[in-house]
Amino acid sequence: MSLGSNIQYLYSSNLLDLLSKIGQIANKNSLKAYVVGGFVRDLLLNKPNYDIDIMVEGDAIPFATSVGQELKAECKLIERFHTAHIYHENLVIDFSSARKEYYPHPGALPEVTFSNIRDDLYRRDFTINAMALSIIPDQPFELIDLFNGKQDLDSKIIRILHGRSFLDDPTRLYRALRFGDRFNFIMEPKTEMLFEKAIQLSYPSSLSTKRIAAEIDKAFNEKRPLSLLTKYQNTGLLAYFHKSFSEWTRPDFKFSIVPALTTRLRSKFKNISDSAVFWCFLLSNMPLEEAKPLLNSSGLLHTVTSQVIDSLNSWQTLLSKLIIANNKIEIYNALKNSCPESIALLYLKNKNKDVEKKLNLYTNELASIKPLITGDDLIEAGIKPGPEIRKIFDRIIEKRIEGFSLTRKEELDLATAISNI
Numbered sequence: 155m156s157l158g159s160n161i162q163y164l165y166s167s168n169l170l171d172l173l174s175k176i177g178q179i180a181n182k183n184s185l186k187a188y189v190v191g192g193f194v195r196d197l198l199l200n201k202p203n204y205d206i207d208i209m210v211e212g213d214a215i216p217f218a219t220s221v222g223q224e225l226k227a228e229c230k231l232i233e234r235f236h237t238a239h240i241y242h243e244n245l246v247i248d249f250s251s252a253r254k255e256y257y258p259h260p261g262a263l264p265e266v267t268f269s270n271i272r273d274d275l276y277r278r279d280f281t282i283n284a285m286a287l288s289i290i291p292d293q294p295f296e297l298i299d300l301f302n303g304k305q306d307l308d309s310k311i312i313r314i315l316h317g318r319s320f321l322d323d324p325t326r327l328y329r330a331l332r333f334g335d336r337f338n339f340i341m342e343p344k345t346e347m348l349f350e351k352a353i354q355l356s357y358p359s360s361l362s363t364k365r366i367a368a369e370i371d372k373a374f375n376e377k378r379p380l381s382l383l384t385k386y387q388n389t390g391l392l393a394y395f396h397k398s399f400s401e402w403t404r405p406d407f408k409f410s411i412v413p414a415l416t417t418r419l420r421s422k423f424k425n426i427s428d429s430a431v432f433w434c435f436l437l438s439n440m441p442l443e444e445a446k447p448l449l450n451s452s453g454l455l456h457t458v459t460s461q462v463i464d465s466l467n468s469w470q471t472l473l474s475k476l477i478i479a480n481n482k483i484e485i486y487n488a489l490k491n492s493c494p495e496s497i498a499l500l501y502l503k504n505k506n507k508d509v510e511k512k513l514n515l516y517t518n519e520l521a522s523i524k525p526l527i528t529g530d531d532l533i534e535a536g537i538k539p540g541p542e543i544r545k546i547f548d549r550i551i552e553k554r555i556e557g558f559s560l561t562r563k564e565e566l567d568l569a570t571a572i573s574n575i
């Protein structure tokens with residue numbers, strides 16, 4: 155079964171040409187290359203997926219190097235794992251060497267040897283993720299489905315590939331729920347039985363904080379995070395990160411409003427991170443001195459970690475300032491330096507109606523008040539770059555909050571007057 159026309163329909167002929175070209179480069183090097191994993195699954199589901207994983211029978215390092223040269227694309231090699239990333243136009247294409255895995259003990263990262271496509275697909279989590287698409291020039295876009303993944307996809311079933319799967323890698327317990335929830339699939343009976351056994355025998359306790367954090371973080375980025383988190387909680391998987399995480403559904407916590415709140419705030423603060431807001435909230439239910447080391451060992455993106463720490467450090471002080479803020483300028487000054495995640499956390503922690511009104515005033519009105527002039531205008535007017543510029547902008551914003559609708563010229567005059575003081 156060739157899926158070339160499916161790719162053309164879902165993406166464009168550019169992607170088809172690119173994949174063909176990568177297949178030809180492999181062929182020139184006497185290698186066989188395949189697209190594997192989520193891209194193939196999603197192609198069969200008619201869902202676009204721009205995470206392209208190429209697997210080659212042989213060493214991916216010299217192969218990715220030739221692809222990088224031929225495409226004139228940036229290529230990053232990870233020699234230790236025999237993997238590589240190629241940055242081509244807007245795509246990141248991952249390259250890996252077909253491998254066989256051996257788990258020295260449950261939950262450990264596997265020991266790896268080079269192998270063939272069969273072993274590489276067999277080491278994967280579920281049949282639906284263990285399909286490949288040939289890009290060998292003689293078999294273009296032929297589906298390679300050695301474990302009946304397509305049939306499971308059609309029957310909406312999550313099935314592990316062998317009986318030791320959950321023991322070898324308990325992150326697959328999280329993944330089983332995640333894919334099940336995302337696609338509305340159910341576990342095949344034997345998989346479900348082994349899933350339950352794995353939970354009873356506490357397999358996830360062999361996982362590092364980092365690996366559990368990565369799985370939980372992926373849940374935050376799903377379309378319906380609450381549904382998946384409820385499943386993580388009901389199966390006990392959430393509490394393996396921290397016992398307090400199992401409390402998020404308590405009626406006095408407002409966790410269930412997180413997705414809607416983040417969406418609402420995104421219309422005002424474009425760069426708000428869903429993931430950071432979820433982490434802020436979950437970690438805010440434990441003492442700060444416990445939350446910080448946990449977060450630092452979670453291996454999350456540095457930007458997320460710093461937004462979360464910043465919000466956890468500041469929300470109580472911000473709340474006290476808001477309680478006593480008496481007018482728009484005081485509200486603005488209380489919140490002007492906070493990141494959007496801190497604002498979200500304030501909404502979630504606050505129980506006071508008056509403070510909520512102040513938060514609404516800030517997000518709906520005050521936060522978007524900006525001067526007409528820019529930093530460049532000030533520098534052109536002879537004002538030195540530095541803290542003075544921030545002071546000038548704050549003053550202009552305060553004037554606007556007070557109701558003055560200043561023209562550009564009036565703003566510049568005010569700036570010059572302040573800088574001459």
Ligand code: ATP
Pocket residue numbers: 190191192193205207277278279280283284323325326329
């Ligand atoms: P998503 O749509 O969430 O990105 P994905 O299937 O692309 O899903 P990734 O986590 O990017 O998932 O992994 C890519 C592929 O690597 C999977 O499709 C699967 O074949 C394999 N894989 C990932 N994690 C595991 C695991 N823990 N055990 C076995 N195979 C895995």
